[in-house]
């Protein structure tokens with residue numbers, strides 16, 4: 001080979017070199033792209049799973065509230081620490097829910113950190129931490145949600161009447177109302193409350209529904225008290241700083257320190273009109289179920305409806321009359 005030959009092959013090598021370098025760079029770029037695509041896919045999947053867990057935690061949480069309430073209603077035994085018991089049950093159900101994910105090579109956890117009162121007495125708040133991991137990717141999300149007691153595809157029942165009255169006699173359910181029979185009168189009698197007989201065959205709402213007559217003075221708005229009548233017939237609940245909250249109702253407390261709710265307990269209608277100054281325990285449930293000392297005070301009768309045969313009435317003290325816009329006495 002002469003010198004010319006050497007020069008030619010060095011020259012052709014120099015010509016080919018950039019092609020090699022370009023090929024190596026391209027292979028590397030494709031590899032990186034594959035990695036990026038894979039990690040984009042993974043992170044998209046992780047976000048979808050995390051949202052799935054979040055949405056389902058709201059559904060599962062509401063089921064826990066319903067089931068714990070039914071458990072108390074059926075047994076008549078209150079929970080000793082509703083916040084903890086609901087949190088534990090909620091955690092168990094979330095663990096079960098999350099356990100179906102590892103099949104995708106994914107690790108999913110939802111830790112229930114806390115179950116407690118919400119600022120809204122018609123909701124229960126929970127805090128949770130969702131962690132989703134796949135490969136080198138990890139997604140963490142701290143959440144706080146309110147579970148509504150009133151807005152949902154099924155109602156949530158008030159557990160308090162059962163805890164207070166179940167041991168005092170038969171209670172039945174008629175439509176969406178609790179029919180106390182003699183149990184409520186006997187419960188009041190056992191506490192030495194005067195005029196307990198006024199609550200023989202009384203009724204109160206079964207499920208928790210928020211009253212739309214807001215501001216509450218609208219109840220007494222019209223002369224024939226039609227709003228009050230509608231509120232009672234629908235079994236609505238009202239916000240109340242004296243009434244107990246849902247979580248304390250599960251513990252059988254008629255009153256508590258939290259911002260809570262109240263509803264009316266309605267005496268059975270009567271065939272004759274008693275004199276209008278008759279008195280009996282005031283018909284707010286937090287008055288009737290307040291068994292801490294002398295918590296049950298009396299109220300004066302209000303006739304809110306006459307159907308041509310029977311007189312429909314309740315008893316209210318002046319502070320509740322003012323709250324609902326009814327005439328004070």
Ligand SMILES: [Zn+2]
Pocket residue numbers: 211212213219231232236237238
């Ligand atoms: Zn109302």
Ligand SMILES: [Zn+2]
Pocket residue numbers: 244245246247248249256257258260
């Ligand atoms: Zn409470």
